[in-house]
Structure formats: C-alpha cells, structure tokens
Amino acid sequence: MANPRITIIGLGLTGASLGLALMQSGAALEIVGHDKEPMVAQEARKRNAVHRIEWNLYKACEGASMIVLAIPFDQAVETLELLREDIPPATMVLVLNGVFRPVLQLFAEKLPGHVNAVVGQVILNGVGVELTPQAGLLQKAVFCLSTGPTTNPSALQLASDFAESAGAVPLFVDPDEHDGIAAAVESLPRLVGAILLHMAAGSPGWTEAQRMAGVAFARTTQFDRSAQGLYAELMANRANVLQRLDQLAAALTAWRAWLAAEVSQEGEHPLLTALADAEAERLAWESHALRHDWEPASARSTAQESPGMFRQMFLGGWFGGRKPDDEKRR
Numbered sequence: 001m002a003n004p005r006i007t008i009i010g011l012g013l014t015g016a017s018l019g020l021a022l023m024q025s026g027a028a029l030e031i032v033g034h035d036k037e038p039m040v041a042q043e044a045r046k047r048n049a050v051h052r053i054e055w056n057l058y059k060a061c062e063g064a065s066m067i068v069l070a071i072p073f074d075q076a077v078e079t080l081e082l083l084r085e086d087i088p089p090a091t092m093v094l095v096l097n098g099v100f101r102p103v104l105q106l107f108a109e110k111l112p113g114h115v116n117a118v119v120g121q122v123i124l125n126g127v128g129v130e131l132t133p134q135a136g137l138l139q140k141a142v143f144c145l146s147t148g149p150t151t152n153p154s155a156l157q158l159a160s161d162f163a164e165s166a167g168a169v170p171l172f173v174d175p176d177e178h179d180g181i182a183a184a185v186e187s188l189p190r191l192v193g194a195i196l197l198h199m200a201a202g203s204p205g206w207t208e209a210q211r212m213a214g215v216a217f218a219r220t221t222q223f224d225r226s227a228q229g230l231y232a233e234l235m236a237n238r239a240n241v242l243q244r245l246d247q248l249a250a251a252l253t254a255w256r257a258w259l260a261a262e263v264s265q266e267g268e269h270p271l272l273t274a275l276a277d278a279e280a281e282r283l284a285w286e287s288h289a290l291r292h293d294w295e296p297a298s299a300r301s302t303a304q305e306s307p308g309m310f311r312q313m314f315l316g317g318w319f320g321g322r323k324p325d326d327e328k329r330r
Contacts, residue, residue: 002030003028003030004030004066005063005065006065006068007060007061007067007068008068009035009060009061010034010071010075011034011035011044011049012070012071013132014070014096014124015033015096016044016049016133017049017124017134017135017137018068018070018096018138019050020047020048020133021139021166023050023135024135025166025167027165032053032060032064033054034055034057035053041055044133047133049133057079057082057083061086061087066091066092066158067087067091067094068095072097072232073097073099073103073233073236074233076106077232080106080107080111081110084110089116090116092118092158093107093114093116093118094117096121098187098233098237099236099237100119100173100175101175101176101237102179107148108148116152117147118145118147118156119146120145121143121178122141122163123141123142123143127289127290138167139168140168140169141168142168142294143163143171144171144178145170146175146178156172179240180240183243184244187234187237188248190230190233191241192220193221193222196217197221200217255274257270
C-alpha cells in the first residue's frame with residue numbers, strides 16, 4: 001500500500017521548514033511540493049524539504065490525502081478558486097495563514113460542503129535562530145488551529161496530530177480572538193514598518209538619509225510580504241487592524257508627551273521609565289520564546305499524557321512512531 005501523500009503548496013520559510021520537519025520525523029509519508037516560483041521550489045528540493053517537486057498545481061494535488069497551503073491570503077484565494085472542483089471530499093485541506101476568520105469564509109465560498117478543511121498558523125518566533133528554512137523552527141513552535149461550525153471534528157484532530165508530528169505544539173483558538181491578537185503582533189508591525197519606510201523615503205532629505213539607514217532601519221522596515229500580499233492581509237482583517245492603529249495613535253501621543261517632558265531632579269524621567277518597562281517586557285518575552293514555556297507546568301503535563309485518539313484509531317502509518325503509551329512502557 002502506498003504511503004499517504006501530503007502536498008505542500010508554497011515552499012517559502014514556513015512551507016519548506018514544515019517539509020523538513022516532516023521528512024525528519026520518520027513518518028511514512030510521500031511529500032510533494034509546489035511553488036509558483038521555480039527557484040523557490042528548486043531550493044526546497046535541494047534542501048530535501050520534499051520528496052519531489054510537481055510544477056503543475058493540479059498534478060501536485062492529485063491523489064493527495066492532505067493539501068497544505070503555506071501561502072499569503074491573496075494567493076490562497078486564487079489557489080482555492082483553481083482547485084475548488086478538484087479536491088475530493090475526503091481530502092484534508094489545511095490553510096496556513098495569518099488571518100483565520102477570512103479563511104473560514106473562504107472555505108464556505110470556495111469549498112462549500114467540504115467538512116475536512118482547517119485553518120492554522122505556525123508561529124515562527126525567530127528568537128535565537130536564523131530565519132532560514134529548517135526543521136528546528138517547528139520544534140515546540142505554537143501551531144494555532146481553528147475550524148468552522150460544520151468542520152468534521154476528526155479533521156481538527158488530524159490537523160493537531162499533523163502539528164505534533166512536525167514537532168510543534170497545537171493550540172486551538174477562536175478565529176475572532178486569533179485575528180484580534182494577530183492584528184497586534186503580526187499585521188501592525190508590518191504596517192508600521194511600511195509607514196516608516198514610506199515616511200522616510202518621502203522626506204526631502206532621503207537622498208542623504210538613506211546613506212545613514214543601517215541595522216535599526218533595516219530591521220524595522222523589512223518586508224516579508226509583497227505589497228499585494230500585505231494589502232490583502234490588512235484588508236482581510238481590516239476592522240481589527242484599524243482598532244490596533246487607534247491604540248497605536250493613542251500610545252504615540254503618550255510617548256510624545258514623555259519625550260517632551262522636562263528633565264527634573266525629582267524622580268525618574270517618564271521616557272526612561274517607559275523605555276525601561278519596554279526593555280523588561282521584551283526580555284521576558286524573549287525568555288519565554290527561547291524556552292517555549294507558554295503553558296503552566298500543570299497544563300503541559302496534562303497535554304503530554306493525552307494520546308492522539310484519532311491518530312491511534314484511524315491514521316495508522318500516517319504519523320507513525322512511538323506513542324505516549326510506548327514511552328510509559330520503556
């Protein structure tokens with residue numbers, strides 16, 4: 001019997017890292033990759049992130065037990081439109097994206113009646129590691145998952161087992177709650193970077209200033225989305241991003257007042273206090289991110305003792321290897 005086939009569409013940082021993690025997991029799978037950029041696809045194959053590359057989108061998905069879309073929202077819209085008549089009802093569809101509610105709406109529009117579709121997001125925090133495709137990026141990474149009201153519960157369990165097999169930690173989240181948080185920690189930083197770049201490049205002194213734009217400017221204004229991709233992401237989650245922009249505007253007003261405050265001999269300057277608080281908050285976040293200790297110890301031990309029931313009952317060789325019970329017998 002042939003091994004189950006997983007097709008990964010989009011072989012950038014997330015897609016290629018996911019493929020590498022699955023390849024190293026030892027699971028009995030055939031991993032097929034597809035990317036509309038030939039050089040990106042070739043690089044993923046050189047890294048052994050997939051068993052083979054299929055240049056034709058339809059052929060790449062043919063016979064797949066699971067189709068993973070690791071592409072920006074605008075490309076996901078186009079891809080599901082192309083595949084809507086060709087995805088069998090039993091095929092698992094997992095869309096990895098930074099917005100959840102719009103993707104669930106996309107399922108309803110492009111895949112009506114398809115009950116095996118799940119939306120997810122792998123949180124690659126990038127603290128202490130080089131951001132190049134590597135299996136280690138998935139180790140203990142938070143893997144957010146959500147579904148619509150008509151989704152087959154077994155599909156969510158399969159997505160959870162899939163995340164664990166790649167070394168990640170599944171986290172089930174409400175789609176609206178996810179999008180509200182993502183607006184603050186994903187979309188807003190990208191938008192602020194674009195705003196700063198646009199402001200600087202539009203200033204009269206940019207010809208000279210760009211010579212002095214170094215590491216701080218580069219880190220803050222780095223684009224990890226195309227303009228079209230970022231536009232689609234922002235518009236898809238517009239209400240939440242607008243709310244976060246309003247919060248940012250209020251915060252900027254406060255920070256401006258702190259900067260403008262006169263230095264006195266009594267007490268610490270408010271700007272220094274705010275900067276010290278921000279520094280402490282950043283160091284605390286980095287510490288959690290490096291240790292992957294987001295959950296209380298009691299919650300972690302409970303999760304480790306709960307075997308994947310759907311995996312044991314149905315998947316068999318899909319995500320094989322030692323189960324939690326095997327560890328207890330050793």
